[in-house]
Amino acid sequence: MPLSSRSGRSVLGRTVGTGIRATRLLLRGSLHGGRWMTRRAGTARARSAGNEVGMVRLFDLHALSCAGDTLIAIGLAGTIFFDVPLGEARNKVALYLLVTMVPFAMLAPVVGPLLDHFRHGRRYALAATMLGRAFLAWLISDYIGGFGLYPAAFGVLALSRAYGVARSAAVPRLLPEGLGLSQAGARASVYGTVAGALVAPIGLAAFWFGPQWPLRVASLIFLIGMVISLRLPPRADSEPPERVPRPLRALRRRDGERPLGRGRPAGRLVIATLIGSAALRGLYGFLLLFLAFAIKGGDLTTDFFGRSLGAQGALGLVGGALAVGSFLATAIGTRLHIHRPTAIQSSGTIIVAGVAVLAALKFSLPLVALLCLVASLFSGIAKLAVDASIQERIPERLRASSFAHSETVLMLAFVAGGGLGLVPFTGRAGVAVAACVAALVAARGVLVATRLRGERLVGRPLGDDELATEQGTEFDDPAPTSPAPPRADPPPPVDDDDLAPPGFHIYRPSSSVGGPGGTEDENRREPRGPVAWAGCWW
Numbered sequence: 001m002p003l004s005s006r007s008g009r010s011v012l013g014r015t016v017g018t019g020i021r022a023t024r025l026l027l028r029g030s031l032h033g034g035r036w037m038t039r040r041a042g043t044a045r046a047r048s049a050g051n052e053v054g055m056v057r058l059f060d061l062h063a064l065s066c067a068g069d070t071l072i073a074i075g076l077a078g079t080i081f082f083d084v085p086l087g088e089a090r091n092k093v094a095l096y097l098l099v100t101m102v103p104f105a106m107l108a109p110v111v112g113p114l115l116d117h118f119r120h121g122r123r124y125a126l127a128a129t130m131l132g133r134a135f136l137a138w139l140i141s142d143y144i145g146g147f148g149l150y151p152a153a154f155g156v157l158a159l160s161r162a163y164g165v166a167r168s169a170a171v172p173r174l175l176p177e178g179l180g181l182s183q184a185g186a187r188a189s190v191y192g193t194v195a196g197a198l199v200a201p202i203g204l205a206a207f208w209f210g211p212q213w214p215l216r217v218a219s220l221i222f223l224i225g226m227v228i229s230l231r232l233p234p235r236a237d238s239e240p241p242e243r244v245p246r247p248l249r250a251l252r253r254r255d256g257e258r259p260l261g262r263g264r265p266a267g268r269l270v271i272a273t274l275i276g277s278a279a280l281r282g283l284y285g286f287l288l289l290f291l292a293f294a295i296k297g298g299d300l301t302t303d304f305f306g307r308s309l310g311a312q313g314a315l316g317l318v319g320g321a322l323a324v325g326s327f328l329a330t331a332i333g334t335r336l337h338i339h340r341p342t343a344i345q346s347s348g349t350i351i352v353a354g355v356a357v358l359a360a361l362k363f364s365l366p367l368v369a370l371l372c373l374v375a376s377l378f379s380g381i382a383k384l385a386v387d388a389s390i391q392e393r394i395p396e397r398l399r400a401s402s403f404a405h406s407e408t409v410l411m412l413a414f415v416a417g418g419g420l421g422l423v424p425f426t427g428r429a430g431v432a433v434a435a436c437v438a439a440l441v442a443a444r445g446v447l448v449a450t451r452l453r454g455e456r457l458v459g460r461p462l463g464d465d466e467l468a469t470e471q472g473t474e475f476d477d478p479a480p481t482s483p484a485p486p487r488a489d490p491p492p493p494v495d496d497d498d499l500a501p502p503g504f505h506i507y508r509p510s511s512s513v514g515g516p517g518g519t520e521d522e523n524r525r526e527p528r529g530p531v532a533w534a535g536c537w538w
Contacts, residue, residue: 329380
């Protein structure tokens with residue numbers, strides 16, 4: 001064999017061997033790096049959840065829920081807004097808003113009371129919402145081009161909102177020591193946002209094969225979420241009642257059992273923060289849809305500091321500003337201790353109103369993007385304030401109904417703002433409308449914050465006894481764990497005035513009648529002894 005042939009083979013062998021060793025080292029380094037990143041991510045996740053296993057799993061569950069919702073949004077985006085004429089896009093968006101509003105109209109009177117009544121099975125309720133969304137997402141993938149898309153989307157939205165209500169009601173049950181309610185909600189939102197951002201490239205890659213594939217990936221994610229729901233700690237559920245709940249009874253509320261604390265002193269703060277958050281959410285919906293159609297119709301310039309971005313680039317800038325604002329709100333909320341929610345909301349609305357007036361006077365793409373960023377930021381913080389107020393000021397048996405009502409109000413505000421955004425205003429006129437609304441909201445926020453300046457959150461859920469102490473009354477559970485004992489009729493009063501001499505009155509050590517001197521729960525049942533005489537010094 002020639003020497004040159006042998007040397008060529010040896011060089012080839014050394015080259016192949018070097019390549020194999022380099023590949024092995026690369027794979028080993030990637031494996032070690034992946035393990036290190038996984039450990040670091042797990043440590044950060046556990047630290048954010050206060051090293052509480054239940055809260056960690058709740059964070060994982062919310063991350064999967066947000067990832068699935070992101071994939072569904074990617075799968076539906078091309079069928080509702082893009083690649084259709086402007087007038088047809090308005091009609092489709094209006095129909096989608098109508099379909100969106102219907103689940104929330106059912107959420108407050110039906111879903112919330114049912115979740116309250118069956119709060120002892122909260123883990124199974126969360127698992128059921130995940131399983132239902134998995135089934136409906138797969139169904140949407142089969143009817144992506146037909147009218148069956150809208151009923152299936154209706155079901156997904158309804159189950160998504162039911163999941164949000166049940167999850168929010170479970171947060172106080174799993175809250176670790178040293179972590180506030182607003183912080184827990186914000187950190188869960190951060191995990192959800194990060195999960196949505198990580199899964200978005202996967203959804204876009206799946207969309208390249210067809211709009212139905214992101215929906216099918218979402219189905220698999222929801223199935224994993226169902227398993228995690230069942231692995232939540234048992235304390236996520238409330239104590240089971242001794243009597244089996246009846247579904248129809250859950251829809252009836254007795255007097256004094258109104259959600260959101262309406263009619264009670266503790267409800268003033270909850271309702272005030274909810275109204276402020278709804279106003280900002282309506283402004284968010286208006287900016288989202290109005291600016292989308294303004295850019296698509298050419299009513300808003302696409303110049304960004306002297307460089308033309310084009311319609312798609314301008315739309316991406318506005319949408320990115322809204323998304324970044326939402327993420328900043330959740331990121332700030334992880335460190336923010338919300339003690340005076342009305343003061344925070346009033347400050348935010350003043351800033352939003354100022355930026356809106358500036359954007360209306362100097363109408364340009366950078367200022368409009370800044371308005372979107374600021375409005376989204378303070379809308380997210382206001383939502384965290386609402387959640388913290390409900391989790392602290394509302395008793396557990398009404399918490400799911402209260403969250404259902406708050407989600408309904410916020411979504412209806414978003415739909416109302418989005419519906420106003422479908423009106424074909426000119427670009428500057430639409431931003432001027434937003435500025436006027438923001439100014440009115442800011443004035444209202446300052447007035448309410450001044451009126452409720454004494455209201456303060458402590459950062460933890462209050463017990464029923466603490467709420468009763470604040471409100472001067474006691475709550476009645478709509479689903480008692482045991483039948484209430486019959487109350488004996490008080491004996492007829494005996495007129496003993498003739499037994500006491502002038503200047504003296506009758507003193508008795510106990511009384512069977514509840515009142516300022518003693519209630520039925522506190523009075524000791526002592527046998528009546530002889531009448532005691534007590535002197536009267538006036």
